[in-house]
Amino acid sequence: MKKHRIFTTSFASVYPHYITKAEKKSRTKAEVDTIICWLTGYSDKALQQQIEARVDFETFFEQAPELNPNVCKIKGVICGYRVEEIEDELMRKIRYLDKLVDELARGKAMEKILRE
Template identity: 70%
Template sequence: MKNDRIYKMIFAGVYPHYVTKVEKKGRTKEELHTVIHWLTGYDEKALQKQIDNKVTFKNFFDEAPQLNPNVSKITGVICGYRVEEIEEPLMKKIRYLDKLVDELAKGKKMEKILRE
């Protein structure tokens, strides 16, 4: 019920906040894109299309080419929730993205963020 509001949020509306968050901490938009590409399978052109089309988070993840097979390695707390314990699949994907953006902003090495 309350998650519906999040699912209907426009990805392009939140995306600039992701960029600001990572750039404030000395990371780049390109690194952010690397993280998003790793998670979703979107290439640069497809990601820009999702932003331009103002898709919802639900559609952003529904249309993602392929969720990375290593997403289960993303663990920890984000927004007060332990990601590995979130049961609702779409919310889990959204929190995966939040967690990766957070790790990037906190200065974690890219190899660790991408679970290599």
């Protein structure tokens, strides 16, 4: 079965779009990085290394230290799909990230985004 195109897309090519989306709504790159690190377990330094290495999304999530145990609290619709119902594990992780960045851009408080 052919892989979805996003799986082989470099994370570094999408990352600036996350930043732009947040900054258009007066949020910051630091907040985006916080969300990504919270979700994946990467440190700030390790995140930057992944970006510089231009790894694809599949590798990015495969090499992630540990998915946050609170990801089960991420619910809702992104790109027309309920994130909690997406069967493909990698696609669900990517959509979790999309959902968190979307919540940031919509002005949601960081405590709520990080499910604290």
